[in-house]
Amino acid sequence: MNVKFRLTVMSFMQFFVWGAWLITIANYWFNTNGWDGTQFGAIFATMGFASLFMPTLMGIVADKWINAERLYGILHLCYAAVLFYIPQISTPHGFFWIMFLAMCFYMPTISLSNSISYNSLKSRLLDVVKDFPPIRVWGTIGFIAAMWITNLTGSKAGANQFYIAGIAAAALGIYSFTLPKCPPANLSAEKSTLVQKLGLESFRLFANYKMALFFIFSMFLGGALQLTNMYGDVFLDAFKDFPRYADSFVVKYSTIIMSISQISETLFILAIPFFLKRFGIKNVMLIAMFAWVLRFGLFAYGNPGNGLWMIVLSCIVYGMAFDFFNISGSLFVETSTAPKIRSSAQGLFMMMTNGFGAVFGSLLSGWMIDRFFTKSFGSLQSIATFVGSEPSNNHLQSFIKQQGVTIANNGFFSQPILMKDWRDIWLTFTIYALIVAVLFMVFFKHKHTEEREKAIEAVLS
Known part of the structure; x- marks a missing residue:
């Protein structure tokens, strides 16, 4: 099979398994669980925390011990397993640690996918500058496709977004083992210090x-x-x-x-x-x-x-x-x-x-x-003014009931409603x-x- 086509499939899937939940996880967080924004900030920061050390660490592993395509496949299979488990988490604390684990598996695969593409193209004497961009652009297309599928299947605020990503990540993990071999480069003849090895x-x-x-x-x-x-x-x-x-x-x-x-x-x-x-x-x-x-x-x-x-x-x-x-x-x-x-x-x-x-x-x-x-509304009139409707509006009344709030005769709520x-x-x-x-x-x-x-x-x- 044409190597450029195989790398294109890898690039498409690489970002599909991210796009299926990255843009919509906030809906799952706020609308499904009702957890707060400070906690959500910590959840999103897990990508940053993982990016501080995992790409470098996995790069060293691929350079010295394991074929890059095999390590890439193993990481995606682990990522898939964590994605399948995410909907079982019921606390913000647990969600933070399971997302951090998912990001530790996923973030290194971005640079590994580039390394696999470069290595595969160069080993076949192809022009990386000319041939890689058309391959990489399919990653963005994969991200877009995942967003559309998540939305059109009604999964943007539910657990299914993680299952969509998990199934795709498992498929990519298996597919990775069929990619062109990228063996470790091993140590070069020139000695380097630990500082140099770690970049x-x-x-x-x-x-x-x-x-x-x-x-x-x-x-x-x-x-x-x-x-x-x-x-x-x-x-x-x-x-x-x-x-x-x-x-x-x-x-x-x-x-x-x-x-x-x-x-x-x-x-x-x-x-x-x-x-x-x-x-x-x-x-x-x-x-x-x-x-x-x-x-x-x-x-x-x-x-x-x-x-x-x-x-x-x-x-x-x-x-x-x-x-x-x-x-x-x-x-x-x-x-x-x-x-x-x-x-x-x-x-x-x-x-x-x-x-x-x-x-x-x-x-x-x-x-x-x-x-x-985050504003707190304690009365029907105050929230009606904020959303720009009459207090008697049926949609507004339905929204208030969904919050588990009752309205007293004087128009005040049994408990405040929070809106951003x-x-x-x-x-x-x-x-x-x-x-x-x-x-x-x-x-x-x-x-x-x-x-x-x-x-x-x-x-x-």
Whole structure:
């Protein structure tokens, strides 16, 4: 069978098993279990915690002891087993540890899938630069397909999302053992220290002011990267509590609406060479940061009615916000570091965004939403005003009953009803992204010279 086709199947499944639950887990968390936002922030941070050490650790294992494709298969089978067990968990504490275990198995497979693809293409004398991108784009398509299946099967707020991902992960785990063999590279003739083996020598880059500044801003922007993955779908789904939007297309197919973000991602990636050549790395990173401002700001004022265009435009802007920073940032590292530490420097960039940044963004946003943006309503009139309906509205009355609340003759509830103020949440995220963008523009000095342009072209060609 054609190796490129086999790697394409792997790439599709690699992100399918993630997309089946990543965007919709918030619905499961808040709507099914009713657990709080601070706890959910900790749950989402498990991806960051796992990213701090597992990719490096499994990379060492694959380099020294086990074929990469076999290790990849074992990790996916373990990931599948944990996914099947997740719906059995009934406490936030237990959910945290089981999700952390799932992420310890899954996160290393992203880099392993790249290694398997590179190794398989190179061993057959194929052009990695030319042949890998068309393979990788099927990963995004797999992510989108999983989101659609989760939504269309009515699984976005239930346990089935984990079963869908688990079945696919088990299939991928088995399929992995049929992939081209990628044996361990073993030790090179040149001796290396433990620090070099672990890729820690790149931390010396923090001694360089510009590189240190870049990595710090990467961490702060990495915090923003998680916010719409965490809250985007549950935000759209929350419009079901507003009578005038309860039966809208956005509420019924919120995950499909969110998938526009991933579709946009596949399109904007094609525009990156043009933008880099015309504007330079710093300006492309700035464009990405201000795109995050738009992403959050449009969500703040969007709604399923006359504000639907804002929601759709926000999803389109996501492709620019996500791709432009990740790829231009990666190119900045590639063209600004010595060849002998480039790989470890790229690892440090990913650690700052997907590791420390993800943990920072997940934990802080969860706490802030609980502390400042979860409103308590004690009367029928107050909640009717918030959702913009008459107190006698049938949908509102049904919603109140679903909360297990009774209404006294004076209109007060037997216990408060908690609802999130999504407009203020997104406005806060908007201000955060704007501050990061302005500070980056002022303090990060990087000129787009002809020499740097040639270096970028060399990487992209």
